Amino acid sequence: MAANNRAAIDAEFSKVSDWSKAAGIPVYLGEFGADISRNIQSRASYVGYVAEEAEKFGFGWAHWSFIYNLPAWNGLVGWYPQIITALIPEYVEPSN
Numbered sequence: 001m002a003a004n005n006r007a008a009i010d011a012e013f014s015k016v017s018d019w020s021k022a023a024g025i026p027v028y029l030g031e032f033g034a035d036i037s038r039n040i041q042s043r044a045s046y047v048g049y050v051a052e053e054a055e056k057f058g059f060g061w062a063h064w065s066f067i068y069n070l071p072a073w074n075g076l077v078g079w080y081p082q083i084i085t086a087l088i089p090e091y092v093e094p095s096n
Contacts, residue, residue: 009050010053013057013059016057020058027058028060029059029060032050033065034047035069036069043083047083063083078093081093
C-alpha cells in the first residue's frame with residue numbers, strides 16, 4: 001500500500017480518535033473492505049493496514065461483505081488466506 005494512502009488513513013483516524021476522546025464516545029469502524037476487482041495482495045495489504053491502525057487507535061472494527069464484492073470468504077473453497085491473515089494475523093485454520 002502506498003505511503004500516501006497510509007498517511008491519509010492515519011490522518012483521518014487521528015481526527016476521529018481526537019473527537020472520540022473529547023466526546024467520550026467509542027468508535028466502531030464497520031463496513032470496510034477492498035473490492036474484489038483488485039489483486040489479492042493489494043486487497044490484503046489494505047484491509048490489514050486498516051484493521052491494524054483501527055486497533056492502534058482503540059477502534060472496534062468489522063470487515064464488510066463476507067462473500068459479495070469485498071469478500072474474505074469464498075463460498076466454494078473457504079477463507080481467502082491472504083485476507084483472513086491480514087485481518088487476524090494469529091488466525092489458524094481449524095482442523096476438521
